[in-house]
Amino acid sequence: MRAPNEQACKEKELTERVSAFVRTHVMPHEPVLDAGGPAAAAALRKLQAGAKEAGLWALPLPEELGGQGLDLARYARLAEAEGASDHGPAALGSAPLLDATMLWRHGADRVRTLYPHRLTSGELRACYAMTDPETPGTDPYLTATRAVERADGGWTVSGRKWFTSHAAEADLVTVLARTDGQPGDRTGLSLLVVPTSAPGFRVVRELPVLGGAGQWEIEFDRVHVDADHLLGERGRALAIAAERLQLGRTLRCLRWLGQAQRAFDLMCERVNSRTGSRGPLGSHQLVQSHVFESLLALRTTRPLVHEAVAAIGAGRDAHVEVGLAKVAAARMLQQVTDAAIQIHGAAGLGPDTPLPALYRTGRTARILDGPDELHITGVARRVLRGYGT
Incomplete structure (x- = not known):
């Protein structure tokens, strides 16, 4: 050692x-x-x-x-x-960390043989389709995409999903579908692994997010899925999804820290390199305030994110830690990038810096993968239960 x-x-x-x-x-x-x-x-x-x-x-x-x-x-x-x-x-x-480990932990033998190693090597790419169009992503019980069991034990999947990241390049899609009950029922949801080469799978359209690419709407038109491509137990999708979501949100928070640090560095470099008729940019108190507030946001958010890392790594219930980290990191990325754009002036709005893309990530982070409101109310309810009689 x-x-x-x-x-x-x-x-x-x-x-x-x-x-x-x-x-x-x-x-x-x-x-x-x-x-x-x-x-x-x-x-x-x-x-x-x-x-x-x-x-x-x-x-x-x-x-x-x-x-x-x-x-x-x-x-x-x-x-x-x-x-x-x-x-x-x-x-x-x-x-591929989320997809490969999910298939490895919860897939049948054939799924484990066919996909996780090839995802890790980069031979295959995967995506995860959870939200139906016009259905709140915060309420998976309303899922209407359906998988009907066939006589041979396999499944026929029908429905649409949207805001599915990287679906156009994916070889596999893990889809949340209703295998029992009706939309609104709190049971009956399952996860199935669908090769995108299967007849009936179609990429419907790209969904630009504030002008950025990467999100897609997809359709399953009576797609046949083999019986052994059901992940875990029938009707137990949300337990698998929760495991995936906690780790996924924490990884995104870590990456947002990296992007915010990048925006902060660009801001400070700009401050030190610009001199106007009234002196160096860094001599202005309002500019110094942007630097201070951005550094404060970064330094106070990082410990929250690493608390979530520690909780997940220890196998503890991390709902509160992940919820705090997700809201704080998304807000922080938007705040720091906005300050960096302000310091750059018009140059921060154009194509010569990564700031517009970083700002877009920060703004969308407050909605995608669970809006702020979902995490705020979820954390508050859990905290308040600890004070109940």
């Missing part, structure tokens, strides 16, 4: 390597990657090959799946460095 100081040095070195890879290789390709299409796919493949060659591939994925097996506590700092670019996790092979 390495001495603590040696271990800390190793982890610091690894974090610096990840940060350097994202900064020097991923960030310059962001305009191409943001645009999507064949050019983006080719650029991503090249970046992934570079990450593998550098020994930075799939750091948090389990070793039995071909990853490097870093636990959440050790991966947390790396996740900030990776997440400084929205494309960092995909380029470094961390993006």
Whole structure:
């Protein structure tokens, strides 16, 4: 076992390597990657090959799946460095963590054989489809997408999902569907793994989010799914989804910290490099206030996120910690990026900095993956129960 100081040095070195890879290789390709299409796919493949060659591939994925097996506590700092670019996790092979581990833990033998290793290697890509159009994502019990059991034990899936990330490039989609009961029932929801090559699966349209790409609406038109592609037990989807959501939200919070740090660095560089007729930009008190408030937001949010990391890593109920972290990190990213845009002036609105994309991420973070209101009320109810008689 390495001495603590040696271990800390190793982890610091690894974090610096990840940060350097994202900064020097991923960030310059962001305009191409943001645009999507064949050019983006080719650029991503090249970046992934570079990450593998550098020994930075799939750091948090389990070793039995071909990853490097870093636990959440050790991966947390790396996740900030990776997440400084929205494309960092995909380029470094961390993006499949949720899907690969979900299929490995809850899939039947055939699913475990076919998919998790290939997701880890980058051969396959997966997405997760939960929300029906016009149905609140905060209320999965209203799910109307249905899976009907066939005589051979398989399933026929029909329905639509939207705001499904990266669906157009995915080889697999895990879909939340009603296998029993009616919309509104608090039971009867299951998860099924559907190859996107299956007849009847269709990408309906892209859903630009504040002008940004990556979200899609998809359709299942009587898609046949094999019986062994049901995840876990029939009707037990929400237990699996909750496990996935807690880890997923925490990972996103870590990545938002990385993006906010990037915006903060850009702001400070701008402050130090600009001089107007009234002197250096940094000499103005209102500019100093932006710097102070942004640093305060970053420094006070980071411990909340790492409390969520510690709770999940220890296997504790982390609903309160994750809810606090999610709301704080989303607000913080929007606040820091907004301040950076203000300091840049008109330049912060245009295509020459990543600030518009970072701001878009911060604003959408307060709605997607659970709106602020959901987490606020959920945390408050749990806290208040502890004061009940």
